[in-house]
Amino acid sequence: MMALYGEHTLRGERIREARANATKTYFGPDIGEFAFSVMMAAVWRKLAEACEHVIVCSRPDRKYLYQDFCHEFIGHTLDCHGDCVTARPCPPAKDIEKWIPQGIQVVRPKDYGDKLWPGKYIVYGEINHQWDGAIVVHARNRPYCEWRNWPVEYWHRLGRWLGRNYPQRRVVCIGTKTHAIAIERALDMRGADLGSQATILRTAGATGGFAFGPSSGPLHFATHCRCPVGPVWCGGDPGEMERTSRWYRETWNPHKVRAATYLRGDWTPPYEDVEMWLEQFITERS
Numbered sequence: 017m018m019a020l021y022g023e024h025t026l027r028g029e030r031i032r033e034a035r036a037n038a039t040k041t042y043f044g045p046d047i048g049e050f051a052f053s054v055m056m057a058a059v060w061r062k063l064a065e066a067c068e069h070v071i072v073c074s075r076p077d078r079k080y081l082y083q084d085f086c087h088e089f090i091g092h093t094l095d096c097h098g099d100c101v102t103a104r105p106c107p108p109a110k111d112i113e114k115w116i117p118q119g120i121q122v123v124r125p126k127d128y129g130d131k132l133w134p135g136k137y138i139v140y141g142e143i144n145h146q147w148d149g150a151i152v153v154h155a156r157n158r159p160y161c162e163w164r165n166w167p168v169e170y171w172h173r174l175g176r177w178l179g180r181n182y183p184q185r186r187v188v189c190i191g192t193k194t195h196a197i198a199i200e201r202a203l204d205m206r207g208a209d210l211g212s213q214a215t216i217l218r219t220a221g222a223t224g225g226f227a228f229g230p231s232s233g234p235l236h237f238a239t240h241c242r243c244p245v246g247p248v249w250c251g252g253d254p255g256e257m258e259r260t261s262r263w264y265r266e267t268w269n270p271h272k273v274r275a276a277t278y279l280r281g282d283w284t285p286p287y288e289d290v291e292m293w294l295e296q297f298i299t300e301r302s
Contacts, residue, residue, distance in 0.1 A: 041121040044073030045092045045112060048125060050233025054240055055268060056125050057081040058135025063123060065136070073115055077192075080210040084138065090115070130259055130267055137270035141211070141218025141241045150186045150220040151178065151298070152227035152243070154234040157197045164251070164283040166230060168197060170290070175199035177291060182298065188216055190227075191234050217241035221273065224301050228294060230283060231260055239269045244301065246276025247293035251283035274300075 043060045046053050053074060064070045064085040072082045076091030083089075092115050094107050116122060128134065155171045158164065178187050179201035187202040190213045198204035205216060214237070217227060221243030227235055231250035238245050250260050257279035264275035278285070278293050 040069045040071060041067040041123060042071045042073065042117055043123045044071075044090070044125070045094060045115040046072075046074040046078070046125050047092075047094050047107070047112065050078070051236035051268070052125075052127070053078050053081060054233070054237050055128075055133045055135070058137045058270070059126075059128070059133050060123065060135075061085045061138070062134065062136040067121075071120075077210060080140075080214070130262065132267050132270060137240070139218065139240070139242050139271060140237070141214030141216075143219050143222060144215050145219065145223075147186065147188065147216045147219035147225070148223040150188050150216060150223075150225040151182070152217060152220050152225065152238070153187060153189050153199060153202060154191045154227065154229035154232050155189060155197045155199050156191065156195060156230050156232050158195050164230065166284055166290075167287075170287045171197060172200040173287060174291065174294070175201045178202075178294075181295075185225075185298075188220075190216060191232075196234075213237075214241050217243040226274075226297060226301050228297065231264075231277075236263070236268055239264065239271060239273050239275065242271045242273055244274035244276075246274065246297045247290065248275065248277045249283070249285055249290070249293075250277075250279055251281055252279075253281070257281060276300075 046056055048056065060072065069087050070085055071088040071090065072086045073090040073092050074082070079089045079091065094111060094115065156165065157168065175187065189196065189198045189202045189204050189206055191206050193207045196206055198206060205213065217238045218241040220226060221241060226244040226246060227238040228245060228247050229235055231248050235245050235248055245264060248264055250257065261277040261279050264277050269275060276297055
């Protein structure tokens with residue numbers, strides 16, 4: 017197998033320029049967390065400019081990320097979060113290899129670390145004025161890594177507070193139905209296709225709205241829809257928190273939207289703190 021281009025590596029080999037007679041190039045399989053898939057899509061979009069026919073293999077619900085440059089899409093059934101060792105381990109290498117075809121150009125995913133990855137970035141989503149000024153919530157509630165979940169009763173309390181204090185604002189919940197909850201007094205758009213969620217975020221960002229919640233893939237995706245994010249909170253040691261804050265503010269924020277991170281080493285901050293942070297951000301965006 018031979019892969020593409022100058023700065024990329026595949027199994028330790030320096031990758032050469034794509035051959036002029038190469039007709040099909042296979043990108044994948046992508047097994048990473050959602051935020052990594054969003055960043056990797058930008059890298060593959062740039063590489064695809066040198067390819068005649070692009071095949072992408074990723075999770076079935078992520079096809080939207082690649083639709084502007086992908087000619088064929090293969091939704092794999094690998095069950096993992098390959099870039100998050102604290103969540104769920106990678107499947108055995110032999111299972112991953114089953115999804116890699118023989119006899120054509122192959123580009124595997126690569127982690128480019130704490131910098132803006134070398135890709136071609138687009139703004140996801142369309143403008144639909146149904147979502148003007150929306151406050152978009154990703155109330156993450158994973159069935160694993162429970163210690164990263166903000167208490168459910170806090171989420172519902174916050175929903176009631178938003179409804180009382182900002183009745184003119186539409187509050188919308190996004191994410192998946194298995195990894196996020198719908199909070200009280202909010203419109204439940206969890207489980208909507210990725211394009212629809214991108215349009216909610218794109219419109220909110222263009223009309224004074226924003227997205228908030230604990231650090232997550234959907235909040236990274238929001239910045240790629242040109243939607244400001246805040247408050248964003250997460251736990252970890254000081255180095256991890258600084259890296260996360262830098263991802264939102266700079267290195268994983270290609271469109272340079274506003275990102276307000278509140279990182280004190282705690283995935284479950286006090287309710288009063290989140291309410292205060294949220295009120296500050298609403299005032300800023302009004």
